[in-house]
Amino acid sequence: MAPTDVNRSTAPLSPAPAGGVPGWPTGLTGLGYGGDYNPEQWPQATRLEDVEMMIEAGVNIVSVAIFAWATLEPAEGEYDFDWLDEMMDRLHAAGIRVALATATASPPPWLTARHPEVLPQLADGTVLGQGGRQSYAVTHPLFREYAIRMATVMAERYKDHPALALWHVDNEIGCHVPRDYSDAAASAFRSWLAERYGSIDALNTAWGTAFWSQRYGTFEDVLPPRAAPTYANPTQQLDFDRFSSRALLGYYQDLRDALRAITPAVPITTNFMASSGTKGMDYFDWAGDLDVISNDHYTSAENPDRHIELAFSADLTRGIAGGQPWILMEHSTSAVNWQPRNRTKAPGEMLRNSLAHVARGADSVMFFQWRQSQAGAEKFHSAMVPHAGRESDVWNNTVALGQALKDLAPVKGSTVRSRVALVLDYEAWWASELDSHPTQALRYLDQAQALYKQLWLRGVSTDVVRPGSDLSGYDLVIVPTLYLVSDSGAANVAAVAERGGTVLVTYFSGIVTPEDHVRLGGYPGAFRDLLGIRTEEFYTLQADEQVSVTGTSGDLVGTFGADLWTEKTHLAGAQAVAVYDDGALAGLPAVTRNTVGSGAAWYAATRLDEAGTAALVEAVLADAGLTGEVEAPAGVEVVRRHGSGGASFLFVINHTGTDASVKASGRELLTGAAVSGDLTVAAGAVAVVQEG
Known part of the structure; x- marks a missing residue:
């Protein structure tokens, strides 16, 4: 396979099937509910229980095979799909749609052992080795070839499976290696610069290389802004940021194209990390390449205004989505494992977090992950099914959220209007x-x-x-x-x-x-x-x-x-x-x-x-001449989504420790109660009123 071009267009792939690619997971009705599901971590008996519990919780979509490359291809060219075939069939029989991953989010040890040249590199020359995840340089032609092949194999095998609703490309692309300084990246950077500027003189002008004797005679002399004696050229640094975002997008585009060639009617996405903590990728630049925008969001335990930061990130995601509904692909039921001091969510906080995303445009609520891992780096990351199993607040919250999302089905497709x-x-x-x-x-x-x-x-x-x-x-x-x-x-x-x-x-x-x-x-x-x-x-x-x-x-x-x-x-x-x-x-x-x-x-x-x-x-x-949607007490979040036919949905999320009242009329969807003039929302609770 020829080396891939990182200088890809951001225009959506054409041609699409007649009528266009659907912008939502096929066959998914109402609001989506589910999470990452990793059956390869569990024995058969647990997998059977998983499907029963998913039905009990109201789950209707799961992401599968995100980190399954080494399980699906234990040795180069040798595949084991029996377990995934069985799981896809079982999920379909239960009425659960599947966002099927390309399985490329972490290359198997045999690949990096055989080809250590595909590993990424820090600015100081440190090579990032196998043993974690995302141990790949997206610009390396050989890794790109392996990843495209894996995506192609997945698409060929499951192109006609009735459970397939959405393709999930890789996972959180750029999360751990937003900037790679390897020789492969250097070569791709030079090609990108040559295309951007056309001539070395134009680059010299843009970079102001007359300063500090940095003038270049040829593109071949240009390097990424690796560790240097003092400040690197600022425009060089900025261009490397631009290039890196585009290179990561180019990786997504290549895998997307492989999938689309085989499954032209299946929508394709990848999960962004649009929040205050992630700046490595220009998601506005990426948005046109996704059939539906998906986002992962985790609150910061140390931030007392974490619910406000959540709202900011949700509004950013909606902006990236052009105001259209989007998928919350990951968040947490309770504590995560990767912050310095992790924090268990308070009573009602998981529901508030979830419905705050819905209030701001999410039409699907998903988690990492379905079942809390028994081993591995994320075993203390909360999940929909915790280590404690059914006899736990987390499981009860999981079931309650599933019911709430069913009650909120009329909200699907409505949008937020802002002045x-x-x-x-x-x-x-x-x-x-x-x-x-x-x-x-x-x-x-x-x-x-x-x-x-x-x-x-x-x-x-x-x-x-x-x-x-x-x-x-x-x-x-x-x-x-x-x-x-x-x-x-x-x-x-x-x-x-x-x-x-x-x-x-x-x-x-x-x-x-x-x-x-x-x-x-x-x-x-x-x-x-x-x-x-x-x-x-x-x-x-x-x-x-x-x-x-x-x-x-x-x-x-x-x-x-x-x-x-x-x-x-x-x-x-x-x-x-x-x-x-x-x-x-x-x-x-x-x-x-x-x-x-x-x-x-x-x-x-x-x-x-x-x-x-x-x-x-x-x-x-x-x-x-502007005011808020509805007058509300301090700490009470109020957002309105607007649907067709004049219908609107008023979300009232009480982040305080006391009951709160707001003016509203209509039908409260979570209880079915009629509301006329005054709505009281209990401390820590959520209400959604269908108006009109």
Whole structure:
């Protein structure tokens, strides 16, 4: 087989079967419910019990064979499919649909022992060996050949099996090796650069190689940004991030193409990890290649606002999915095993977590995994069937969630409508966190999540979108730390204010071009005209430094603390809404508002404390004329999904320890009770009202 091309198009594969590839697992009715199922870990008696328990729990879809390569192909070219054939038949007989994996998520030991050259490498030259998972370099032609062959074998064997509803390509691609610095990666990187730039002179211009005598004479001299004496070229680092995301996508595309050639009517997906903890892959760039978006999400035990981070990640996933329903492919019933201090979920938390995802667009709720492993690295990771078996809270919760999802069947296919958009861009994320910046303490998602939290607390539905998305339907667009932005992206944001919307931009935005070249003439570069300001210099603060900021006009009223970042900003048409009270910039603008067309553009030049961030969000919401879906007590999450024929579904998730009341009318789907005017949701409980 010829070496594969990592420079693949992001356009969905064509041609598709007549009518197009279905965008949802075939034969799956109602909301999906299930998880990863690994029967190869268990004896026959346990497998028989598994199917009985799945029926009891209401499971209707499972992912199978994700890590089964070494079991299915114990030696090269020798296959054992008897156990999987039997399991597929048994699941079909029970009415359970199968998301069948390509089995490529971890190569078997015989492959890496025979071909150690396919192993990935760190920037310092360390080779990552066999013994964990994902021990492969996706750019190595030989590994790609083996993986495609395995996917092809799976497709040929099960192409006509009636249980097959969805293809699950590999697993969490890029999870453990988002950046590979091996010789195979270096060769592929050079090819990608040659295609991107066309000439070595164009690369030299883009990378600014006149600095530090880095000018290249040929593409063959270029390497990945491996460990170096000091800072690597920043545009080289950024391009390697771009290349790596595309190389991982190219791996997915090759396996997808092998499957589609044999099973053209079966939808294909892979599980993303869209959350605050994963930045290695540009999932917006990947989205067009998946027939349905799938995502894995795990809460952080140490985060007291983990339910808000969950909401942010779910809204991001919905944004990647273009607003369409998506699959929650993995989350946990209780504790995981891989955080420094793992945490058992509180009573009702598993239900709240699951239905919060559904509230924000998930039409299928799945877990890692069905049965908790007895051996291996994840044996202390919770599952739908725990070590304790049936006599456990976890199992009771598993059954209760299955019933709840059956009750919520009318929700399927409905969507979330938002008047607020929060702009997120993976390239800006990569670029903003490169080294040799004004401060290494800045984190791209810091302001995004701080502002999102205030929207969440006010029950304001928010879409998370990329800079180039259609922003015409939003009254408020929030642009946090968009360090890197194209001219077209900046113009797209400006158009919101020009047509009458409200825009909020935060510090360290609009600073560089897509080549990571500073936009000259004063900060914030691409947004100067929109914001009506000009910053001449950044005044970053030390770890123990803080300044005071006071609102001077408009809806931003009060005195607040600020840290991390300040700027020497001059007004160029804008109005100062808040000024620094002390420090080197006392009296200068900290927050500004500029009238643009029939709209407004706000700029936050500093990192406000939580009270200041709350006041800022209140001010821009008032400016945009927006309020939450429904007035609710603090800590009560309210989201509305909209269906056909005017129907809507109000999700009320009570994260507090006391009963809460909200205004609602209709039928509560989890109990069947009629609701007229007032709805009381018990402490820690969830209610879903079908309105209209």
